[in-house]
Amino acid sequence: MMQITTIAKIQVQATPEQREMLNATMSTYRSACNFVSNYIFQTHDLKQFSLNKALYYDLRKRYGLKSQMAQSVFKTVIARYKTILENQHEWIKPNFSKPQYDLVWNRDYSLTQNLFSVNTLSGRVKLPYYSDGMEKYFDHDTYSFGTAKFVKKHGKYFLHIPVTRDILEALDCDVCNVVGVDRGINFVVATYDSKHKSDFVSGKAIKQKRAKYKQLRKELQQRQTPSARRRLKAIGQRENRWMQDVNHQVSKALVESNPKHTLFVLEDLSGIRSVTERVRRKDRYVSVSWSFYDLEQKLKYKAALNESSVITVDPRYTSQTCPVCGHTEKSNRDKKRHVFCCKSCGYTSNDDRIGAMNLYRMGISYLAKDSQVPDTVSPQHV
Known part of the structure; x- marks a missing residue:
């Protein structure tokens, strides 16, 4: 048995009166975080026990916080x-500026009677929520x-809830399909599976869009104005959200296009940043910042979640x-x-x-010899 945790982002609705209570709580929580952050930056004390001893009563009195x-x-x-x-x-002092606060389940x-009961400094508020796509x-x-x-x-309220599920861990003996997944820049992924079938997801559109973001950042950095810096931050967040959405779509397609008990074999790219000296200077930004991880x-x-598993293997010589x-x-x-x-x-x-074919072969080698998966790549199928 293993645990999988994902974040459910659930939008809730609030009346004007509830909005005031929520806004006041977020503002106070943010101020309290900055107060504690200043103390930690001066003392380098990261032990909750000693922080409680030094700041607990002052924190509650100064900001009116409840114990929890x-x-x-x-x-x-x-x-x-x-x-x-x-x-x-x-040691870099973080600044808490976003309107948010943490809530213990x-x-x-x-959650009672299809309403979220949420604690504020002025008491609890009961909030309806949008359940479409979140029912599970x-x-x-x-x-x-x-x-x-x-x-x-953007004027809307959300609960970002970590939801944990226990699932049975996929066993090697259950594997019925192996997929070698080569990640890259020219192709986001290239795959080769037990049916000797190859698929590709082009990275051309991604490269073009990221090049536009890079050029826009360069222009804004040259301006060196407060508005340009705010714009830079917003652009960075937008690019990250977009790239994460792309990865969600690609990973979802990989899982849904293969049966349960599939073994996905990837290269271990944990050391990719250390090889930038072998990449041309103009290509280093793309190769290092590409979101492989x-x-x-x-x-x-x-x-x-689909009763399948992923392993990473030594990437040396997979393309040679x-x-x-x-x-x-x-x-x-x-x-x-x-070529x-x-x-x-x-x-x-x-x-x-x-690369994908060799990763597939390494996946076959990883499995037991009595696996249900074919243990060779026949020349007539390659």
Whole structure:
């Protein structure tokens, strides 16, 4: 058994009076977070016990917070600092500016009679919500709720709820299909499966759109005005949301186009940033910032929900090895033309397809010999 957690973003409705209560609570919560953030930046203290001892009563008196909300403030700020330290490896003081606050399930928010009961500084409010497409998350025999974020965005209110589901972990012996998935820039993904079928998702439109975003950022950076900086931030967020949506669509298509108990085999690209010295300077932005990791994470949890699994393997030579005769040579691959031609047997194909075929073969090797999946790639099928 394994647990899968996703974020359900549920829009709620509020009356004008409820809006005032929610806005006041978000504003106060934000101020309290910045107060605690200033203290942590000065002391470098990230222990909730000692922060409680130093700030708890002052925090409640100064901002009128209830006990549970004060604890949520500590947890929110500590988590933000830990993320910064993990990513930046230095003490950088975060500024809390977004209108939002954290809610603990069954303490700060609950769900009764198709209404969310949400805690505010002035008491609880009961909010109806839009359930279209979200119905499955309200089956509490299947999903359990975690600590949510109440968020205001573009004048609308949302509950971002982590929902967790227990599912049976896919076993190697159950695998009935193997899919090699080669991720790239020319093609977002190129696949090769147990039916000896190849599919491609072109990355051309993505490259063009990201190039436009890059050019726009360059122009705004040159202006160096407050409005340009605000615009830069908005553009960055918009590009990230768009790219995440693309990865959602690609990963969903991969899972839905294959049966349950499929093994997806990907290259381990965790060290891609360390090889930028071998990439032309003008191509480094694209190769380093391409969202390979995000696609992998989305594929993993979608596959798990479909009783399938994902493994990552050593990426070395996957685009240089002939899947027919096994000959490995760097000159087998012509990167400029995106063509693979084996110097030994002459087998020729698209280089991304070759990568997917070799990943497929590695998936076969990973499985037990009595697997239901064919254990060879027949030359007549390649």
